[in-house]
Each structure stands twice: as C-alpha cells, then as structure tokens.
Amino acid sequence: MAGRLADTGASVLVLEAGETDQIKAVLNPAMWPTNLRSERDWGHTSDPSDGVNGRQLILPMGKVVGGGSSINVQIWARGHKNDFDMWAVEAGDDAWNYDNVLEIYKRIEDWQGAPDADRRGTGGKLYVEQVQDPNPIAPAMLSACESVGIPAYDDMNGVMMEGEGGAALANVRIKDGRRLNLPMTYLYPALKKGNVTLLTGAETTKLIMEGTRVTGVTFVKDGQMQSVSASSQVVLAAGAINTPKILMLSGIGPKAELDRIGVETVVDLPGVGQNFQDHVLVAGCIWEYKEPLAPKNSLAEATFFWKSDSSLDGPDMQPFQIEVPYATEVTGPEYGPPAGAWTISPGLVRPKSRGRVYLESSDPMAQAKVDAQFLSHPDDPTAVVRSIELCREIGNSDAMKDFVKREVMPGALSPEAMQNFARNAAGTYFHESCTCKMGTDEMSVVDGNLKVYGVEGLTIADASIMPRVSTGNTMAPTVIIGERAGDILTA
Structure with a gap:
C-alpha cells in the first residue's frame, strides 16, 4: 500500500511494530526456521483444541519490516481460480473474480519460468522464479506423483491452478540465493521518493475515532504512547490476529x-x-535418506495440489516436500527421526473448521487470543488422513526408492491410530486469515472496496479480509489484496 500510494504524491507514514529486515536470518532463504519464535515473530499460540488432542499450536506472524514476507518460505502460490470467483460472489463485485485478478498478476509479475502469455507476466516489479538447481528429491517427487495419477506441470501457477490440480516445482521469491521480501519490491523504492516515512518499533494500539470516522492512530514507541493524525485515510494491514484486535x-x-x-x-x-x-x-511423513543430500533454496521445493474427494470443486490438499525432518513436539520424541531425513508434509488448504480471535482485556499490550478450532469440523480430519495416506503412497513409490533407506513415520497404522497420529502431527502452514471477511452478509466486516462497514476513513488490506482462505500459500493473494486496495484508493 505504501508503494502504491507513494506514486500519487500522498504523504504516507508506515508504522511497523518490529525492526529492520536487513539481517542474515531474513535475507538468507534457508534460515527461515530461525525466525520462528524469535523477536521477528509475534509469538502467538492457539488455545488448546480438542481436534489436535488438546495441543496448542504455534501461529507465527512476522513482526519485522515486511511482515510475513520476511519470515516465510518465499513460496509464490497464486491461489486457485475458484478462490477468486468465490471472493467475487461473496463481495458482490466482479472486480475480485479470477479473470480480473489474473490481469493484476500479469501486470505485477516478472516471471522467469516457462513462458505463458495467457497467464504469466514479465517485466513487472515482482521477480518470481522456479526453484533453481533443486535437490534431486524434488523432481523425483513429481515423477512419484505422476505414478499415482497426479499430473506434473511446468508451472505451479499456470493452467494447473484452473482445474483439478497437479504437481510442480515451487515458484519462489528468491533471486541469486537471496530472499526477495515485499519491502524490497514496494517499500524501499517508495522511501526514496521522499513522501513515505517508515517508523519501526512502533506498535499500533488503537484507532482514533471522531464519531464513526477514523482520524488517526495511537501507537507505542520506545515505551511512550504517541498519536498521529491522518488527513485522508488509515490503512490497517496488521494481519488476521492483530487487525481484529486493533478494531475491537x-x-x-x-x-x-x-x-x-x-x-x-x-x-x-x-x-x-x-x-x-x-x-x-502435518509434520509429517518422514523417510530416512540412503545417502543424505543437502537441502536447497528455502528447504521446500516441490508441492502438489489434489482433491481428497473427487466431488469437490477444486483441490483441498497441498502437501509440500520439506528437505529436512519435520515433526511436532509429540511425534518427534515418539518416532525420533534422524537428521539425515526428508519429509512430505500433508496439507489441508480448504479447511471447513472455523475459529475466532478474541480479547481477554482492554490492555493494548496484551496479546489477542486465538480459539482456532483446528480439525473441529468432521470433514477436516478425514481429509487430513487421506492426505497422509497419499503422501505415504508417493514417498514409498518406486520413483523415490533411490532416496529411501526406510520410512520413519508414521508407517502403516490402523484407522484409529492414523487418526490419532494426524491429530498429534497437525500443525499449520502459518496462513492465518479471514477474521475481517469481505462480503455482504451480517458477518462481513468490509465491502468489496475494503471499507469497514459503518466506519469512514478506514481501509483494511491484509489476509483478514479473505472470505475463505486461498488454496495455497497466502503471500501472493495478500499482495493481490494490497494491489486491489491500491487500485481503489488511487482511482
């Protein structure tokens, strides 16, 4: 939003609760795990949930310049055609449909992979490439997927995401081995224009209201409460946990x-x-290497999208191959995966379970709480188990045999034991979203122009406005939300 608004000549203040992104742990793509639970992570944890055997799952969110784009795995997953068509119906606004969103993607991308004039853009500001020089287990997994009936594609964001799904090497925001977070593309060029100011270590606490109009914000900087007025607009982009917190x-x-x-x-x-x-x-289905291989890029280079049930209108599973052992606080001690191991993490990207963000007090420094209700809808554990079974079939296929000494976990289990494994191994993709949804019903928070119902002078531009979480990693669709907000505010 700052980058888009800078082009209009507007005076823009960006308040960032965290500190600089110009450090090795952010810039080196392979170091993303070191950011979790560090000072660059808000440190949120879900309430205990019966669906995951009473466990509390970590919910990392970026507290650093660039937010999630500075601590994530850099995967550029646009989302499925059906996502945006659904958003357009919910918003009552065709500007959100796939055809229109596709034009935004083509406008902003500088795609380095296989040419596709109908779906991919070149020459835009956002450099996107397919993983370079991947670990050999990544292309092998694509062959393994084909052996079980999942077609492989040259591009995870092309025609593959307009239909049944498929397998592909990952699109990433990495160039010359360095993370390309969103500030590098949008914010830092804008700062050079002179009309954009970035203030770090500034945690927003609440909106300043005159009646139902937002006229500014209060924030804490160096332990002192301060305030700033906005002459025209406040844009709230604090993420799906802190945006509803600030509103409340x-x-x-x-x-x-x-x-x-x-x-x-x-x-x-x-x-x-x-x-x-x-x-x-799910963390995860793990195999021990015959001969260990070093992970490449951001440790995750191959993925597939597929349906757990053929009657679904689009893929609901997105497992990712992770080139190191990936287990939870329960399954790790139980199975003891060796260091020389790799993982296929089963993923559910169309969950039916719904939770909530709530506050325990009016203390602005107290964290919001998340009653996530993971796997509470009965269809979700069924889909997760199907994803586990499919990942085991792929990992144990002939196409992967050169990389497998043994299956470490979970192995062949009874249906009841597999359900229990799923609940103990479940984590999240760290794709928190949907808590201020766009729509027209009584539970909607923003309209199709991202304006908060009943409030003047306030736009929300983050993943909280998604009516339903997108199919796949959420960075790219969140950029679309920012671009749409930019189009609306600069029209």
Whole structure:
C-alpha cells in the first residue's frame, strides 16, 4: 500500500511494530526456521483444541519490516481460480473474480519460468522464479506423483491452478540465493521518493475515532504512547490476529465481546474476529535418506495440489516436500527421526473448521487470543488422513526408492491410530486469515472496496479480509489484496 500510494504524491507514514529486515536470518532463504519464535515473530499460540488432542499450536506472524514476507518460505502460490470467483460472489463485485485478478498478476509479475502469455507476466516489479538447481528429491517427487495419477506441470501457477490440480516445482521469491521480501519490491523504492516515512518499533494500539470516522492512530514507541493524525485515510494491514484486535480495542466489533472487556461500542460489527482460518500442515511423513543430500533454496521445493474427494470443486490438499525432518513436539520424541531425513508434509488448504480471535482485556499490550478450532469440523480430519495416506503412497513409490533407506513415520497404522497420529502431527502452514471477511452478509466486516462497514476513513488490506482462505500459500493473494486496495484508493 505504501508503494502504491507513494506514486500519487500522498504523504504516507508506515508504522511497523518490529525492526529492520536487513539481517542474515531474513535475507538468507534457508534460515527461515530461525525466525520462528524469535523477536521477528509475534509469538502467538492457539488455545488448546480438542481436534489436535488438546495441543496448542504455534501461529507465527512476522513482526519485522515486511511482515510475513520476511519470515516465510518465499513460496509464490497464486491461489486457485475458484478462490477468486468465490471472493467475487461473496463481495458482490466482479472486480475480485479470477479473470480480473489474473490481469493484476500479469501486470505485477516478472516471471522467469516457462513462458505463458495467457497467464504469466514479465517485466513487472515482482521477480518470481522456479526453484533453481533443486535437490534431486524434488523432481523425483513429481515423477512419484505422476505414478499415482497426479499430473506434473511446468508451472505451479499456470493452467494447473484452473482445474483439478497437479504437481510442480515451487515458484519462489528468491533471486541469486537471496530472499526477495515485499519491502524490497514496494517499500524501499517508495522511501526514496521522499513522501513515505517508515517508523519501526512502533506498535499500533488503537484507532482514533471522531464519531464513526477514523482520524488517526495511537501507537507505542520506545515505551511512550504517541498519536498521529491522518488527513485522508488509515490503512490497517496488521494481519488476521492483530487487525481484529486493533478494531475491537477501538470499539469496532461484536458488542457483547466489547462489553465483556469494558470497551465502549462505536460500531457493532459481529463479524470482527470471527471466521478464523488457517491451513493445516502435518509434520509429517518422514523417510530416512540412503545417502543424505543437502537441502536447497528455502528447504521446500516441490508441492502438489489434489482433491481428497473427487466431488469437490477444486483441490483441498497441498502437501509440500520439506528437505529436512519435520515433526511436532509429540511425534518427534515418539518416532525420533534422524537428521539425515526428508519429509512430505500433508496439507489441508480448504479447511471447513472455523475459529475466532478474541480479547481477554482492554490492555493494548496484551496479546489477542486465538480459539482456532483446528480439525473441529468432521470433514477436516478425514481429509487430513487421506492426505497422509497419499503422501505415504508417493514417498514409498518406486520413483523415490533411490532416496529411501526406510520410512520413519508414521508407517502403516490402523484407522484409529492414523487418526490419532494426524491429530498429534497437525500443525499449520502459518496462513492465518479471514477474521475481517469481505462480503455482504451480517458477518462481513468490509465491502468489496475494503471499507469497514459503518466506519469512514478506514481501509483494511491484509489476509483478514479473505472470505475463505486461498488454496495455497497466502503471500501472493495478500499482495493481490494490497494491489486491489491500491487500485481503489488511487482511482
């Protein structure tokens, strides 16, 4: 948003709660695991959930310049055609449909892979490449997928994501071995224009309201509460946990919830904080190497999208091959995977379970709580088990035999034991979203122009506005949300 608004000559202040992204742990793509639970992560944890055997799952979110794009795995997954067509129906606005979103992708991308004039753009500001010089297990997994009936494609973001799905090497935001986070593309060029200011270590606490109009924000910097006025617009892009938190602390949200924490209701919006969604990522199906191979790029180079049920309108599974052993606090000690191992992590990217973000008090420094309800819908564990079974079939196929000394976990289990394994191995993709959804029903928070219902002078531009989480890694669709907001505000 700062990059887009800078081009208009507007005076823009960017408040970032974290600090600089210009450090090795951010710039080196392979170091992304070291950012989790560091000072560059907000450190959120879900409430205990019965669906994951009472476990509390970590919910990393970037607290650093660039947010999630500075601590993620750099995967550029556009989402499925059906995602955007569904968003357009929910918003009552065809500007969100796939055909229109595809034109935005083509406009902004500088795609380095196989040419596809109908679907991929070149010469745009966003450099995107297919993983370079991948670990040999990545192309082998594509062959393994083909052996079980999943077709392989040259591009994970081309025709593959307009139909049944398929397998492909990953698109990534990496160039010459270095992470390309979003500030490098949008923010830092804008700072050179002189009309954009970046203030780090500035944690927004609430919106300043005059009646139902937002006129500025308060924030904490160096332990001091400060405020700043906005002459025209405040854009809230704090993510799917902190955006509803800031709204509720400002009196915008479900009245019953605001009464409970002692915040006066300014605008009663029952959908604020509701509809929480995240992709489930199982950690994982693991094999020991015959001869260990070094991981490449960001440790994850091959993926596939497929249906757990042929009647679905699009793929609901997205397993990812991870080139190191990946287990949870339960399955790790139980199975003891060796260091020389690799993983296929089963993934559920169309979860039906819904949770919520809520506050325990009006203290702006207290973390919001997340009652995520992982695997609470009965269809979700069924789909996760199907994903595990499919990953085991792929990993144990002839195409992978040169890389397999033995299957470490989970092995062949009874149906009941496999369900229990799924609940103990479940984590998330760290794709928190949907808590201020776009739509037209009574639970919608923003309209198709990303304006908050009943509030003036406020735009939301982050993954919280998704009506349903996109099919795949969420960085690219979140960029689309920012681009759409930029189009709207600069029209």
